[in-house]
């Protein structure tokens with residue numbers, strides 16, 4: 001089902017591209033109604049800037065993924081499990097499965113064995 005993975009990746013890239021274009025519109029003030037006052041405008045532009053940076057990073061990671069050959073073959077650095085495509089698309093730079101990443105981040109850590 002490699003074509004399906006490829007199609008999903010292409011769809012994600014198109015979506016991210018569209019989001020980035022929309023966010024960049026804020027800097028030209030095109031999508032900014034006149035009724036907003038300056039403070040709100042500045043706040044919105046700053047927020048859009050943060051989102052645009054994130055969007056651009058994800059888009060470039062997706063492009064790298066797209067040019068890198070196999071889209072769906074990636075294995076967790078820690079446990080060796082295959083990382084689901086949905087996670088790769090959501091976080092193209094991830095090297096761990098969701099569980100292992102959560103452990104690394106210190107979220108909901110469940111101790112497996114008591115230390116000797």
Ligand SMILES: [Zn+2]
Nearest residue numbers: 076079097100
């Ligand atoms: Zn893992």
